[in-house]
Amino acid sequence: MAEAGAIRWWWVRHAPIARKGTYTLRDEPAEFPDSVSPVVLPAGAHWLASPLPRAVATAQWLQSFQPLPCEKLQAVDAFAEQYFGGWEGKRYDEVFAENPGLNWSLPADIIPPGGESFTQMMARVATTIDALGRSMAASDVVAVAHIGVIRAALAHALGLSAPQALSLQVDYLSLTRISYVGSHAMIEGVNQDLWSKRGS
Numbered sequence: 001m002a003e004a005g006a007i008r009w010w011w012v013r014h015a016p017i018a019r020k021g022t023y024t025l026r027d028e029p030a031e032f033p034d035s036v037s038p039v040v041l042p043a044g045a046h047w048l049a050s051p052l053p054r055a056v057a058t059a060q061w062l063q064s065f066q067p068l069p070c071e072k073l074q075a076v077d078a079f080a081e082q083y084f085g086g087w088e089g090k091r092y093d094e095v096f097a098e099n100p101g102l103n104w105s106l107p108a109d110i111i112p113p114g115g116e117s118f119t120q121m122m123a124r125v126a127t128t129i130d131a132l133g134r135s136m137a138a139s140d141v142v143a144v145a146h147i148g149v150i151r152a153a154l155a156h157a158l159g160l161s162a163p164q165a166l167s168l169q170v171d172y173l174s175l176t177r178i179s180y181v182g183s184h185a186m187i188e189g190v191n192q193d194l195w196s197k198r199g200s
Contacts, residue, residue, distance in 0.1 A: 007133055010041055010142045011150045011176040012194060014050075014058040022091050023084040023112070030054040030061075036195035038065045039175075042140035048132075049144040051075040058173075059144040078128035081146035085115025108162035118148060119162045125152035133180055150176050157185035 015030035030053075041062065047070055049059040056075065063070040087095050102110055108118040132141070143153075147170045155165035157178045170176065170191060177188035 006138055007136055007180045008042070008140045008188075009129075009153065009176075009178045009180075010045065010140060011153055011178065012058065012062065012142065012144045013147055013150055013170050013172055013174055013176075014055045014144060015061070016172040017054060019089075022089060023087040023095065024081070025089045026081070026083070027053050030057050032058075032061055033173075033195070038062050038173075038195045039193075040065075040067060041142050043068045045071065045140035045142045046136070047071050047073045047142050047144075048076050048079065049073055050079040050081065050146060050149065051077055052080055052146070055079075055144045055146065059142075062142070062144065076128065076143075078124045079143060079145045079149050082118055082121040082148045083115045084112045086113035087115065106163070108166055118166060121148055122152040122155060122162055122165065125149050126156040129153060129156055153178060154187070154190065157187060 015032050017024060017028045017030060019025065019028055038061075043066075047059060047063065049055045056073065059073050063073065096104065104110070108122075111117045111120070145153075150170045151165045151168045154160065154168055154176065155162070157180075168190075173194045174190075175192040175194045176190050177192070179186045179188055
C-alpha cells in the first residue's frame with residue numbers, strides 16, 4: 001500500500017524479444033521464460049502499459065501470477081517506445097551506413113525519418129507522468145513499458161539530461177521503483193530482480 005500522499009511507480013520493462021540489434025518493430029512479440037515466477041506486485045495497484053503488443057502481453061502475463069484479482073489493464077499511448085519511423089526493423093549498422101552525415105555523437109536529438117527523437121519521447125513521458133500524478137490519489141501504479149520510457153521516467157525523477165538518460169541500462173523483465181510525494185521523487189530501486197526460480 002502506498003504511503004499517505006505518495007504515488008509509487010513500479011516500472012517493469014517488457015519480456016525479451018527475438019530481434020536484437022535492431023530499431024525494434026512496434027509489433028515485435030515478447031518471449032516469456034518458462035522456469036520462473038514473477039514476484040507479487042502491490043495488491044490494488046493501477047495497471048498501465050504501453051499499447052505495443054509486447055508490453056501488453058507482459059502486463060497480462062504478470063497479472064496471471066498475482067494472488068489477488070488485478071485492476072483492468074489500461075493502455076497509455078504516451079508510454080509507447082520511441083518511434084523510429086523509417087528505421088523500424090533495421091539493424092543499427094544499416095542505419096549508420098545509410099546516414100553518415102548525422103551527428104551520432106548526439107543520438108538523443110536525432111529524429112528518424114517520420115519518427116521522433118529520444119528527447120521528444122522524454123517530453124511526452126514526463127508530461128504524462130505529471131498528469132497522471134495530479135489525477136490520482138495516493139496509490140501504487142504498475143507500468144509495463146520499454147527501455148526508453150523507463151529511462152525517461154528515471155530522467156524525469158532525477159532531473160537528468162537526455163544524453164545522461166541514454167547511459168542508463170534497464171534490463172528485460174526488471175523492476176524500477178520511483179516514489180513521488182508531491183513533486184519530490186525518490187528512487188527506490190533500479191534493475192531489481194522481478195522473478196525467482198520456481199521451487200527455490
